[in-house]
Amino acid sequence: MAEAHRIVALPGDGIGPEIMAAARELLDRLGGFEVEEHLVGGASIDAHGTALTPEVLAACRASDAVLLAAVGGPKWDTTDPDAPRPEQGLLGLRKGLELFANLRPVRPSAALLDASPLRRERIEGTDLLVVRELTGGIYFGDSGRRDGAAFDTCSYEVGEIERIAEVAFRFARRRVTSVDKANVLETSRLWREVVERVAERHEGTELEHLLVDNAAMQLVARPAAFDVILTENLFGDILSDEAAMLTGSIGMLPSASVGAGGPGLFEPVHGSAPDIAGTGKANPLAMFGSVAMMLRYGIGREEEASAIESAVDRALEAGLRTPDLGGDATTEDATRAVLANL
């Protein structure tokens, strides 16, 4: 028998532990995994005073893939610039594992076409991928406070833009829509220049540029027209939450963060939902989708990845609806429904 894949599981905060428990049931069912659980985010702040310890980062580096549920919550909300924040755990992992490419596929399940706040005719046929740059831009630029003012710096190097653009073109089937704010920002003008150059190496794939405000509008006006959306860190953060609603709920969107070839990190796009933590009502489907992405992009078990996605679709077709989708299925109901369809 092949050696087991070593997975580091990071449940984190809020609903994190509940949906991670669901994911572990799924992994147990598939078999062939050795799972090691660690603290991250607020849970790690409570235990160690920091959102990500060097030991946990080292464990992640030594794994085949990292599965993360969610971090954050009101308990750790603070405006004190010196206090630790749960999100530092996630950002530290992204940077520490050099996960510069964040893939967020948006493909509404046929059964949920009426669950979106947008009309069915609008979203039918939507099958897009947000390729978000994840280790640069304003998230990691110089920031601070001085003389009663605060600043955050956005900067991008050519190489950073080039490598994420390459990822976008690799995933594109017909078109890359590069999103920027080139009418205002210098980083966006460099972004455009570099993306144009990368496009020349990918004949046969169309390139279009959209300003981010326009992109936000087009995303709800004609979502089915998009193929790959390529964008920088902050714009990608915002647009992917918006795109999530095309699937009916942010509880549906998985993501993969990959980089220079080391272990990837796989996590649902939604947060820790502290308002429903502990109630057993969290939707585990984005987490299951993230397990599928882990199998596909992290460890090359494509067949099982597709099997999970089909099982989720079938469970939804059979009527599975968690509260975020207007139903009353619990996390456990949803897990059982998906496993039964696997």
Ligand code: IPM
């Ligand atoms: C996301 C989240 C994170 C981000 C937060 C939790 C730091 O919103 O993954 O989209 O802004 O990247």
Ligand code: MG
């Ligand atoms: Mg976000």
